[in-house]
Amino acid sequence: MHETVKWPDEMKPSRSPIHFTNELDVAASVETIWSLLTDPAAWSSFYPGVQRVQLLDGHTRLCAGTRFETNLAGQDVYASVQEFEPMTRIAWGGYPKVAEHSRAYHAWIITPTTTGCHLWTEETMQGRHWIDLARQAPDVFWLAHEKLLKDLAEVAVGREKSQN
Numbered sequence: 001m002h003e004t005v006k007w008p009d010e011m012k013p014s015r016s017p018i019h020f021t022n023e024l025d026v027a028a029s030v031e032t033i034w035s036l037l038t039d040p041a042a043w044s045s046f047y048p049g050v051q052r053v054q055l056l057d058g059h060t061r062l063c064a065g066t067r068f069e070t071n072l073a074g075q076d077v078y079a080s081v082q083e084f085e086p087m088t089r090i091a092w093g094g095y096p097k098v099a100e101h102s103r104a105y106h107a108w109i110i111t112p113t114t115t116g117c118h119l120w121t122e123e124t125m126q127g128r129h130w131i132d133l134a135r136q137a138p139d140v141f142w143l144a145h146e147k148l149l150k151d152l153a154e155v156a157v158g159r160e161k162s163q164n
Contacts, residue, residue, distance in 0.1 A: 004109075005083075005089075005091065005107040005109070005122050006083055006089075006091070006107075007105065007107075007124070008082065008093065008105065010103075011093060011103065011105035011124050011126070012124070013124055015124075015126070016124035016125060016126050017125070017126060017131060018123075018124065018125035018126070018130055018131065018134055018141065019122075019123070019124045019125075020122070020123060020141055020142045020145065021120065021121070021122040022120075022121050022122075022142065022145040022146055022148075022149050023118065023119060023120045023121070023149070024118075024119050024149040024150070024153055025113060025115070025116065025117075025118050025119075026116045026117055026118070026119055026152075026153040026156060026157070027115055027116040027153075027157055028116050028117065028153065028156035028157050028159070028160050029116060029117065029156075029160065030087050030110050030111075030112050030117045031087065032156045032159055032160055033110050033117055033119065033152070033156050034086065034087050034090075034110060036152060036155060036156055036159075037062070037090055037108060037110075037152075038061045038062040038063070038090065039061055039062075040053035040054075040055060040061075040062065040068065040070075041053070042155070043070075045151075045155050046148065046151040046152040046154070046155040047072075047148055047151070047152075048144050048147050048148055048151065049071075049072050049074070049144070050070060050071065050072055051070075051071040052070060052071055053068055053069075053070045054068060054069045054070070055067075055068050056068055056069065062081050062084075062090065062092075063081065063084060064081055064084035065080065065081060065084075066080065066081045067079070067080045068080070068081075068092075075096045075098075076096065076097040076098070077094050077095065077096050077097065077104075078094050078095060078097060079092040079093060079094025079095075079104075080092060080093065080094065082105070083107060087110065088109070088110060089107065089108060089109045089110065090107075090108050091105060091106060091107035091108065092105075092106055093105040093106075095127075096129055098129065099127060099128065099129035101127050101128075102125070102126065102127025102128060102129035102130050103125070103126045103127055104123060104124065104125045104126075104130065105123065105124050105125075106121070106122075106123040107121065107122050107123070108120070108121050109121075109122075119149055119152070119153070121145055121148070121149065123141065123145070125141070
């Protein structure tokens, strides 16, 4: 049984026109996955389309409340960490700078398994900006997260192999 996302009321799936989930079993430890997800300097190695990540609070890693700016697939985005349970879950919510009324909430849940861990990522999106992008390419967000999971797993497994 996997844990569920602790959705902010306004971003619950039932209130969001765009909602998708992706999951993958990974042959890497929870610790390795967590270290990659919370280290923005590592994101470009596995996060499709990430060009830069700038932490705004003087942190070097993501933690509870960290505010950050990034560029994802050509979108300048402002976000902040809203869920943070080390080695278990992290979620951030934010918006594209060109459309502050379009919101997104992206959550990760990491569950240990006998062979590594199970990754669950889930996102909701609201607002004209995201809806227009989804109309142009209906599976674009889901497919990007499928690639994200596969790339994250590959980087995590590679990191563990290089440490042994």
